[in-house]
Amino acid sequence: MARSTELRPSLLSALTLILAALPTSAAEQTPQGTRPATQRVPDLQGIWTGAILTPLERPQQFAEQPRFKAEELAEQQRQATERFWASGHRPGEVGRDNDAFLDGSLKILPDGRTSLISEPANGLIPLLAEAERRREYNLSHFDAPETMSQWDRCITREPLIMLPAAYNNAYQIVQTPTHVVIVAEMIHDARIIALDTSEPPDARIKNWGGAARGRWEADTLVVETRNFNGKGWLATAQTSGRLRGVPFSEQLHTTERFKLINAKTLQYELTIEDPKAFASPWKVAYPLTRDSEYQMFEYACHEGNTAIRAMMLGARAQEQANK
Numbered sequence: 001m002a003r004s005t006e007l008r009p010s011l012l013s014a015l016t017l018i019l020a021a022l023p024t025s026a027a028e029q030t031p032q033g034t035r036p037a038t039q040r041v042p043d044l045q046g047i048w049t050g051a052i053l054t055p056l057e058r059p060q061q062f063a064e065q066p067r068f069k070a071e072e073l074a075e076q077q078r079q080a081t082e083r084f085w086a087s088g089h090r091p092g093e094v095g096r097d098n099d100a101f102l103d104g105s106l107k108i109l110p111d112g113r114t115s116l117i118s119e120p121a122n123g124l125i126p127l128l129a130e131a132e133r134r135r136e137y138n139l140s141h142f143d144a145p146e147t148m149s150q151w152d153r154c155i156t157r158e159p160l161i162m163l164p165a166a167y168n169n170a171y172q173i174v175q176t177p178t179h180v181v182i183v184a185e186m187i188h189d190a191r192i193i194a195l196d197t198s199e200p201p202d203a204r205i206k207n208w209g210g211a212a213r214g215r216w217e218a219d220t221l222v223v224e225t226r227n228f229n230g231k232g233w234l235a236t237a238q239t240s241g242r243l244r245g246v247p248f249s250e251q252l253h254t255t256e257r258f259k260l261i262n263a264k265t266l267q268y269e270l271t272i273e274d275p276k277a278f279a280s281p282w283k284v285a286y287p288l289t290r291d292s293e294y295q296m297f298e299y300a301c302h303e304g305n306t307a308i309r310a311m312m313l314g315a316r317a318q319e320q321a322n323k
Helices: 009-020 070-086 129-139 238-243 306-321
Strands: 046-049 117-119 170-175 179-184 190-195 211-217 220-226 253-262 265-273 282-290
Touching: none
Parallel strands: 190 211
Antiparallel strands: 046 170, 046 282, 117 282, 170 179, 179 190, 211 220, 220 253, 253 265, 265 282
């Protein structure tokens, strides 16, 4: 699933025009809890990158070391980079993305944390045994679309599109007083988030990305998302480790916080709750970096792509061979 080299400004232009047609003053909103028009909020607009090399979970070798010391960062960065480039070049292995697509600027967390998970304190996902069983089934049954991820099928990377991957870790934020749009470079998802509304989403309407509602808490944008369809994997990238292949349920609830630290740093926090998959809620935290020079390109992927057809043909051939 390669990404095209053709620029696609049309999507962002269309979103900008749609949002521009919405009320331009929060004072025009009537629901209770609406932010006053005179209250200023941080400007989050622009392109942000999250090229993070730190693993989602804390590796066993760092079980007793939640953070690296400042003097260790350079050496740990070197070792992590070396592991990243070596991971997809084992003899006889196929399927890795071309090196030209991979992100050469991946960095470990600047604060030295050894996992993206900030809670629980051990840096590990509180997975339920049933969720692990279903994950193993999904990862070992690439013989039908129903057990493949929604990313493999080129549908979406939702619900967790902002977990770092091996490339395309960029997001463009478009902001108005009534809405925020987050466009992800990977598989070109666009999240449209309504702000400061007291009207909850209709519980009967469910989809891959759920229904997001945002609000400002002082200088922090808080986004809560519910109404997920429960039809896919929670995380799809190899960089998600043990989370890859874990299914999400209709009870999934995510809470995101975006806080502008300075002109070039946007702190991102994500809390995940799903009683069908996890014993308790858990949290991910890492910084996004503003990059005005970064260009987002089309991710040329569509449902029914050639890779899926090839895998299905291969599965059917194996079935015939095993008869």
